Amino acid sequence: MTAKARKKFRSRIAEAAYETASGLNRIGLIDARTMREFDAACLTTIEPLTGKQILALRGREGVFARVLNAKPKLVSEWERSETKPSGSSLKLFSIAKAHGHAAIS
The missing domain is CATH 1.10.260 (434 Repressor (Amino-terminal Domain))
Known part of the structure; x- marks a missing residue:
């Protein structure tokens, strides 16, 4: 992953799973919808704060x-x-x- 595309993951395990899924997405074995699900599951979410x-x-x-x-x-x-x-x-x-x-x- 390039420095430009650096993401913050919930854990190292989430990062490993995401990297695997990204590779599968690049070769066409995982679709964009599934990648969005990985984003939600693996990446730190942004929530509005009071x-x-x-x-x-x-x-x-x-x-x-x-x-x-x-x-x-x-x-x-x-x-x-x-x-x-x-x-x-x-x-x-x-x-x-x-x-x-x-x-x-």
């Missing part, structure tokens, strides 16, 4: 603005539900929620 969830995650896991490469004011706005994280910030929160702070730092 301000309270972000605050609890930050407190529990120590996810800080510098790790997310965001200004402290923006993180505060997320925690107060004034704005919502999106893109890479939301993905990093999802990874931290699933695997802990060490997975993103």
Whole structure:
């Protein structure tokens, strides 16, 4: 897998299963629908978070603005539900929620 296409997996076993399925997909033995099922089963999912969830995650896991490469004011706005994280910030929160702070730092 190239660095450009790097994915975050739930576990090493999930990564191995996904790599096997990807190979089978490339040679035509697994269809696109089945690969989408593997995506759902193996990859870390991105879920929208409420301000309270972000605050609890930050407190529990120590996810800080510098790790997310965001200004402290923006993180505060997320925690107060004034704005919502999106893109890479939301993905990093999802990874931290699933695997802990060490997975993103």
